Every structure is written in structure tokens, then in C-alpha cells.
Amino acid sequence: MQETADCLGIAKSTYAGYESGYRVPSLKALLQIADLFDTTVDYILNRTDEKHPKLELTELLHSEDIVLTLDEITLTIEDFCDFIAFIQVKRNVKKALH
Secondary structure, eight states: OHHHHHHHTSOHHHHHHHHHTSSOOOHHHHHHHHHHTTSOHHHHTTSOSOSSOOOOHHHHHHOSSOOOEETTEEOOHHHHHHHHHHHHHHHHHHHHHO
16 A cells, blocks of 8 residues: 555555545546556446456547557558458468467
8 A cells, every 4th residue: 555655646544545435536646546557547436347448449540639650650541451451360360370
């Protein structure tokens, strides 16, 4: 508990209060905790059972917030589709070999 509290920059008693439900963390603290444990605030608040939510490819391709790059060059939708095709072929080869 002390290590987690130190990472968050709060007292051990404050963090213990969060875990016990005696204290309610601020939004900033929730975000810090989620980042520290590599998960989402929804997972911490038991709003989902998925520690790492899945992102559908269609969401990824049409998102303005996410930019995929390779060697500092932004990937186009065509590049991304080629990448998906490559992975599918690779998986099929692995299945055939096993």
C-alpha cells in the first residue's frame, strides 16, 4: 500500500481509505490509479469486467484521436488494411504448420 501511495503522491492512510471505501478519490486520483495499474477508470469503478477494453478496428480506422505511425510516417487506411491482411496470412501459415 505504501508503494502505491508513494507512486500517487498521497499518504498511505489516504490510499487505504480509497481501498476500504472510507474515502472517495478525486477524478484526478482515479485517473492516476488507472494509469498506475494500466487499466481504465471504468474497471476500477466496477463498471466493466474488462481490465483492458477492446477497440474494434472500425473504431480505430475512423478515430480522429488516434494516429498510427510506422517509422514516423502516418499509416493510411490502405496501409492498415495491408497490415491486417499480413497478420491474417501469418496466422493461417502458423495453423497450417501445427
